[in-house]
Amino acid sequence: MAISNNIFSRFRHIILYGFLLAVLVFALKWLQWKFLIADNSLEIYIGLIAVFFTILGIWVATQLTKPKVHTVVVEKEVLVAPADESAVNETELKKLNLSSREYEVLQLLAKGYSNAEIAGTLFLSLSTVKTHASNLFVKMDVKSRTQTIEKAKRLKIIK
Secondary structure (H helix, E strand, C coil), X not given: CHXXXXXXXXXXXXXXXXHHHHHHHHHHHHHHHHHHHHHCHHHXXXXXXXXXXXXXXXXXXXXXXXXXXXXXXXXXXXXXXXCCCCCCCHHHHHHHCCCHXXXXXXXXXXXXXXXXXXXXXXXXXXXXXXXXXXXXXXXXXXXXXXXXXXXXXXXXXXC
C-alpha cells in the first residue's frame, strides 16, 4: 500500500493528465457520433427499415414453406379368431368345392412354401402346382397368393 501511494504521488501529474486526455477523447467521439447520426439520419432510418423488412420476409418465407403435418387416425376393424377355435370350418370348405390336392396346396401356400417347394413336397410337377394355385384363385375369387391366404384364414379353412 505504501508503494502504491509513493507511485501515485510521484506520477500524479502524469496520471491526471492521461485521465483528462481520455475524457476529452470520449467527449470528442461522442460529439462526432452525434453529428454523424444527425448528418446521416435518413440513411440510418432507411437501413433500419431494410433490415426490419428483410427479417420479416425471412420469417414469412419460413412460415409458408413449413410442411403442414396433419395427424390422421385410421381405425380399422381387425378380425381375430378366438384361440380356442382351432378347428377347420367344414361348411365353408364345402362351399368352395376344393379338391383334396387344392386344399393341400392351399395349406402349403399358407406356410409360405414356393411353387417349387410345394411340387417337391407333394411329388407333383411345377405346372400342376401352378394349375392348382390358379384353380384356388378362381374358386376363392382372389387375385394373389396373399389374398388367398388371408381369405382362407378369414373363412377359417386353414390353421
